[in-house]
Amino acid sequence: MTNTDSVRIRVFSLNCWGIRYSSKHCSQRYAMIGDLLCKEEHDIVLLQEVWSEKDYLFLKKKLACSHAHSHYFKSGVIGSGLAVFSKHRIHDTFIYRYSLNGYPYMAHHGDWFGGKAVGMAVLGIGKLTANVYVTHLHAEYCREKDSYLPHRVVQAWELQQFVRHTSAGADMVILGGDLNLHPQDLGNRLLISYTGLRDSYLETDTFDGCEDGMTLIADNPFTNKKDLVPFEKGIRIDYILFKGSSKTDVFCDSMSTTKGSVADHPFPYSDHEALTAELRLESHTSPETGRDKKSKDQDSAAGKLAELVDIVTEARTEVKVGLHCAERMRYTAKRTGVMGLALLLLELAIAAVPWLALGAEQPFPSTSFYLLAGLCFAILLTTSTLYIFYTMELKSLQGAEDQMRLAVGSLQESLRGFPLAQVHNAQRKPPGGLNACDPEE
Amino acid sequence: MTNTDSVRIRVFSLNCWGIRYSSKHCSQRYAMIGDLLCKEEHDIVLLQEVWSEKDYLFLKKKLACSHAHSHYFKSGVIGSGLAVFSKHRIHDTFIYRYSLNGYPYMAHHGDWFGGKAVGMAVLGIGKLTANVYVTHLHAEYCREKDSYLPHRVVQAWELQQFVRHTSAGADMVILGGDLNLHPQDLGNRLLISYTGLRDSYLETDTFDGCEDGMTLIADNPFTNKKDLVPFEKGIRIDYILFKGSSKTDVFCDSMSTTKGSVADHPFPYSDHEALTAELRLESHTSPETGRDKKSKDQDSAAGKLAELVDIVTEARTEVKVGLHCAERMRYTAKRTGVMGLALLLLELAIAAVPWLALGAEQPFPSTSFYLLAGLCFAILLTTSTLYIFYTMELKSLQGAEDQMRLAVGSLQESLRGFPLAQVHNAQRKPPGGLNACDPEE
Numbered sequence: 001m002t003n004t005d006s007v008r009i010r011v012f013s014l015n016c017w018g019i020r021y022s023s024k025h026c027s028q029r030y031a032m033i034g035d036l037l038c039k040e041e042h043d044i045v046l047l048q049e050v051w052s053e054k055d056y057l058f059l060k061k062k063l064a065c066s067h068a069h070s071h072y073f074k075s076g077v078i079g080s081g082l083a084v085f086s087k088h089r090i091h092d093t094f095i096y097r098y099s100l101n102g103y104p105y106m107a108h109h110g111d112w113f114g115g116k117a118v119g120m121a122v123l124g125i126g127k128l129t130a131n132v133y134v135t136h137l138h139a140e141y142c143r144e145k146d147s148y149l150p151h152r153v154v155q156a157w158e159l160q161q162f163v164r165h166t167s168a169g170a171d172m173v174i175l176g177g178d179l180n181l182h183p184q185d186l187g188n189r190l191l192i193s194y195t196g197l198r199d200s201y202l203e204t205d206t207f208d209g210c211e212d213g214m215t216l217i218a219d220n221p222f223t224n225k226k227d228l229v230p231f232e233k234g235i236r237i238d239y240i241l242f243k244g245s246s247k248t249d250v251f252c253d254s255m256s257t258t259k260g261s262v263a264d265h266p267f268p269y270s271d272h273e274a275l276t277a278e279l280r281l282e283s284h285t286s287p288e289t290g291r292d293k294k295s296k297d298q299d300s301a302a303g304k305l306a307e308l309v310d311i312v313t314e315a316r317t318e319v320k321v322g323l324h325c326a327e328r329m330r331y332t333a334k335r336t337g338v339m340g341l342a343l344l345l346l347e348l349a350i351a352a353v354p355w356l357a358l359g360a361e362q363p364f365p366s367t368s369f370y371l372l373a374g375l376c377f378a379i380l381l382t383t384s385t386l387y388i389f390y391t392m393e394l395k396s397l398q399g400a401e402d403q404m405r406l407a408v409g410s411l412q413e414s415l416r417g418f419p420l421a422q423v424h425n426a427q428r429k430p431p432g433g434l435n436a437c438d439p440e441e
Numbered sequence: 442m443t444n445t446d447s448v449r450i451r452v453f454s455l456n457c458w459g460i461r462y463s464s465k466h467c468s469q470r471y472a473m474i475g476d477l478l479c480k481e482e483h484d485i486v487l488l489q490e491v492w493s494e495k496d497y498l499f500l501k502k503k504l505a506c507s508h509a510h511s512h513y514f515k516s517g518v519i520g521s522g523l524a525v526f527s528k529h530r531i532h533d534t535f536i537y538r539y540s541l542n543g544y545p546y547m548a549h550h551g552d553w554f555g556g557k558a559v560g561m562a563v564l565g566i567g568k569l570t571a572n573v574y575v576t577h578l579h580a581e582y583c584r585e586k587d588s589y590l591p592h593r594v595v596q597a598w599e600l601q602q603f604v605r606h607t608s609a610g611a612d613m614v615i616l617g618g619d620l621n622l623h624p625q626d627l628g629n630r631l632l633i634s635y636t637g638l639r640d641s642y643l644e645t646d647t648f649d650g651c652e653d654g655m656t657l658i659a660d661n662p663f664t665n666k667k668d669l670v671p672f673e674k675g676i677r678i679d680y681i682l683f684k685g686s687s688k689t690d691v692f693c694d695s696m697s698t699t700k701g702s703v704a705d706h707p708f709p710y711s712d713h714e715a716l717t718a719e720l721r722l723e724s725h726t727s728p729e730t731g732r733d734k735k736s737k738d739q740d741s742a743a744g745k746l747a748e749l750v751d752i753v754t755e756a757r758t759e760v761k762v763g764l765h766c767a768e769r770m771r772y773t774a775k776r777t778g779v780m781g782l783a784l785l786l787l788e789l790a791i792a793a794v795p796w797l798a799l800g801a802e803q804p805f806p807s808t809s810f811y812l813l814a815g816l817c818f819a820i821l822l823t824t825s826t827l828y829i830f831y832t833m834e835l836k837s838l839q840g841a842e843d844q845m846r847l848a849v850g851s852l853q854e855s856l857r858g859f860p861l862a863q864v865h866n867a868q869r870k871p872p873g874g875l876n877a878c879d880p881e882e
Contacts, residue, residue: 071847074840075540077832091851093844094602097540099516115836120606161535165561169609370811377815381822391518395556399515403534406512410532 007125007281008253011200012042013176013240015136015272017222018081020052024222025267030055032262033269034062037085041066042276044123045085046134046176046240049270051114056083073134076101076115082134082177084121091129092122096162099396100151102138104389111138111148118159120166128248128283131170133163135177137187143230150322152180153315154400156187160194161403171248172281173197175241178215178272183236190315193308197241200252200277209257212236215273219260222271240277247283254278302415309411316404323397330390337383344376448566448722449694452641453483454617454681456577456713458663459522461493465663466708471496473703474710475503478526482507483717485564486526487575487617487681490711492555497524514575517542517556523575523618525562532570533563537603540837541592543579545830552579552589559600561607569689569724572611574604576618578628584671591763593621594756595841597628601635602844612689613722614638616682619656619713624677631756634749638682641693641718650698653677656714660701663712681718688724695719743856750852757845764838771831778824785817 016033017023037045037059045067050056056072063070067085071093074080080095096118102111118135137155138148146152156179167173175197181188183199191197201213210217217234218225228234244250257273351369457474458464478486478500486508491497497513504511508526512534515521521536537559543552559576578596579589587593597620608614616638622629624640632638642654651658658675659666669675685691698714792810 071843074836074843076836077829079836089851089854090847092606093847094606095840096537099538115833165533165535165607166609168607366807367811370808370815374811374815374818388518392556395515395517395520399536402512402515406531406534410530413530 007128007283009044009125009130009172009174009279009281010040010042011044011046011174011176011240011242011277011279012037012040012274013046013048013134013238013276014274015048015178015238015270016050016055017270017272018050018052018055020055023271026055029267029269030058032265034059036269036274037063038066040276041087043087043125044130044132044174044176046132047083047085048134048136048178049081050083051078051081053079059083059085071119071121073117073119075117077113078110078115080115080117080119081136082117082119084119084132084134086121086123086132088123088125088130090121091124094120094166096120096158098137098155098158099399100154100393102148102151105386109139109141116155118162120162122170125172125281128171128281129169130172130174131163131167133173133175133177135159135175135179137178137180139180141227147325150319150325150397153187153190153318154322154397156181156190157315157319157400157404160191163191163195163197167195171245171283172250173243173245174279176239176275178238180237186311186314186318188239189311192241193304193311195241195243197243198250198252200240200242200255200275200279201236204252204255204277206254207256209255209275210234210259210273213255213257215257215275216271217260217273220268220271220273221260222268238272238275240275242277242279244281249282249284251280251282252277253280305411305415309408309415312404312408312411316401316408319397319401319404323394323401326390326393326397330387330394333383333386333390337380337387340376340379340383344373344380347372347376448569450485450566450571450613450615450720450722451481451483452485452487452615452617452681452683452718452720453478453481453715454487454489454575454679455715456489456619456679456711457491457496458711458713459491459493459496461496464712467496470708470710471499473706475500477710477715478504479507481717482528484528484566485571485573485615485617486524487573488524488526489575489577489619490522491524492519492522494520500524500526512560512562514558514560516558518554519551519556521556521558521560522577523558523560525560525573525575527562527564527573529564529566529571531562532565535561535607537561537599539578539596539599540840541595541834543589543592546827550580550582557596559603561603563611566613566722569612569722570610571613571615572604572608574614574616574618576600576616576620578619578621580621582668588766591760591766591838594628594631594759595763595838597622597631598756598760598841598845601632604632604636604638608636612686612724613691614684614686615720617680617716619679621678627752627755627759629680630752633682634745634752636682636684638684639691639693641681641683641696641716641720642677645693645696645718647695648697650696650716651675651700651714654696654698656698656716657712658701658714661709661712661714662701663709679713679716681716683718683720685722690723690725692721692723693718694721746852746856750849750856753845753849753852757842757849760838760842760845764835764842767831767834767838771828771835774824774827774831778821778828781817781820781824785814785821788813788817 018026020026053072060070063085067087069090070085071090073082073095075095075097098116101116102109104112116136116138118133121132123130123132138152140146163175179188201207211233213236214234215236215238216223218228218232242250255277257275258269260268262268459467461467494513501511504526508528510531511526512531514523514536516536516538539557542557543550545553557577557579559574562573564571564573579593581587604616620629642648652674654677655675656677656679657664659669659673683691696718698716699710701709703709
């Protein structure tokens with residue numbers, strides 16, 4: 001291998017838990033985060049849950065010297081909460097808002113108002129281009145009976161689509177954030193298998209941090225122990241993922257997490273642990289290296305492809321469960337709305353009798369009449385809004401299911417060895433993942 | 442130039458005007474469209490305003506022999522209305538929903554319910570990969586006082602971002618649809634300049650169709666002549682755009698439109714005219730050809746770059762106008778909501794007086810009391826919903842404005858001749874547009 005360049009890139013990711021007036025010690029923690037970032041001078045900083053733009057601007061001011069370039073991704077009612085700080089120039093940004101993201105009436109969960117999304121920043125690192133993604137998927141509030149699972153699976157599906165389709169021109173891909181997915185969860189497998197991204201924690205030999213790379217731990221005073229059940233010690237749901245391209249190889253030299261407490265401070269940076277990965281990017285001058293690697297990748301491709309078909313099929317099943325649920329909810333909204341309308345018409349009919357037969361006494365006491373009419377109106381308005389909302393949810397779920405069906409068909413066809421596509425892909429696909437054998441791009 | 446392949450691809454695009462029970466002769470027109478597509482056997486068919494899935498399924502069945510592959514893009518309440526039919530295998534699909542798309546309370550315009558989006562299909566054409574995009578932007582209802590202009594500019598901005606970022610791996614890019622933009626409109630210039638896409642109508646020497654390539658003409662019995670003012674004869678708002686890559690050149694050999702009437706039929710296919718473009722794709726074996734072209738492109742790059750800076754700046758101004766407008770609307774909603782709340786509290790206070798001073802007479806006739814309370818509630822509910830909606834609109838507009846500011850900065854830097862990026866881009870960017878000199882990917 002003839003390496004011309006070896007670039008070291010330090011990446012930092014943290015869910016800041018930045019809900020003003022609600023998260024504990026919010027402003028003090030932002031000051032601590034700012035100090036840490038100023039001191040450590042990571043190349044790329046990926047932050048989630050920076051819900052207030054004021055906090056982003058505070059960090060931007062504080063990091064003006066260490067991180068000259070930054071971007072705050074705006075979306076939804078509150079914002080996406082996503083921010084990128086970089087020592088390297090940000091040439092371009094793009095945001096993809098997930099089509100499904102919980103329900104507005106679940107206001108206590110708040111995800112819907114956050115407008116969850118994946119933000120992309122195109123960075124120029126020397127002569128190379130890095131596509132950096134930061135995201136935050138819908139939270140999991142109850143693992144046993146997770147009503148948001150179909151939404152999170154669709155988010156993972158859209159995330160892999162977005163990364164796969166937008167990263168073809170990049171020399172290096174980095175994805176960081178709070179995926180709200182355990183390592184073996186369907187969404188995570190879908191993302192990793194489809195994009196060929198590699199998990200820093202699994203790729204490095206030098207790890208310093210919490211047991212099993214956990215990022216939401218019981219030892220953190222801000223975490224709610226109840227939320228972690230049945231995982232006593234904690235869970236790993238924050239990630240830094242990466243991959244190279246046909247022209248570059250990326251390695252993870254070391255990886256670390258914070259451990260629930262910070263020296264000289266009474267409380268940690270956040271309820272999540274911060275992740276730091278040290279990546280090494282090596283670029284080739286000889287295209288042969290790429291080709292060699294490609295043919296090696298092609299050998300193991302069939303197995304990976306078969307696995308991917310299984311994962312997408314599993315995801316499709318999950319989306320179908322969501323579809324049935326959304327259909328049921330829409331039907332309930334429709335039925336309740338029709339009942340509200342019938343009640344209103346009945347009331348009006350009864351009230352109209354004495355009005356038509358002049359002189360007869362009004363059978364309704366007026367208080368009850370107006371209260372009942374108001375109730376009927378409220379029911380009608382609420383159920384109509386819900387009907388529209390569930391219809392949109394259904395369209396998004398059906399859309400994802402259609403795309404998954406098409407993807408499974410295409411993957412199966414390339415598994416059967418569709419000759420033209422195979423030849424074609426062997427010629428043009430970068431290594432470092434299933435893209436190498438996947439005719440989908 | 443050593444061409445190994447020359448592939449001919451016929452592309453068809455039509456806004457089908459398929460609003461069931463509202464568009465005139467809807468089912469008869471779908472039958473006519475089906476017959477046409479069956480007979481003509483275009484390689485790629487891009488349809489817009491196929492609002493009902495039933496109509497898509499009707500076409501799918503009818504075109505089963507001629508177009509084995511198809512996809513219907515689902516989005517919003519009604520659907521995106523976008524469909525692709527193809528003779529070539531569709532390997533993958535992806536949909537990007539525009540963040541802004543009118544207002545739900547403008548129900549008579551209906552755009553919001555349509556969930557306007559851009560759909561992408563990755564097609565395998567022989568050994569080559571074509572990224573095919575179909576889209577439909579927000580309609581223009583009043584050119585003189587177009588309150589949707591900022592929304593349409595943001596849609597054009599997001600469209601160019603989506604095309605630019607997802608097409609890096611493609612050998613050929615085709616974009617078809619109803620852009621609701623005149624050729625010299627800001628949104629169109631933004632799209633064309635940033636992506637480097639070329640307009641079939643302008644690129645071909647062999648054109649057969651309406652005067653000036655118009656696609657919404659006064660001669661069509663379905664068009665509303667009032668909507669065309671001040672353009673007496675018609676306007677050109679539907680397009681087929683295309684570009685090649687570093688490995689391929691694409692040419693438009695001929696282009697045609699329907700002319701407002703169909704032989705042997707009493708009415709036309711739609712209120713829009715259908716477009717057909719015959720594209721010729723030539724791939725190189727020698728990479729030198731690409732490089733030669735690239736250096737030529739680089740020569741004219743500076744001028745184009747300066748033009749692009751102007752266009753993005755113009756778009757930014759337009760988005761800022763939208764921002765002011767959305768801020769004003771949100772402020773009005775807030776003020777009205779506060780007034781509703783104050784009125785409700787006042788009423789409750791007055792009603793509470795006799796209740797506290799036992800025995801005193803109730804000053805309110807109960808009918809007025811309940812009517813007023815109901816009115817206050819309705820105002821509160823409506824203004825809260827509007828406040829949330831306008832906040833989301835603001836976030837999207839601010840997000841687009843931020844991205845545009847960043848893009849202008851980056852473009853200006855490369856205009857000043859940022860040496861590393863220039864070298865870098867000269868090495869890796871495909872020709873056929875500003876990508877060749879643009880360090881943003």
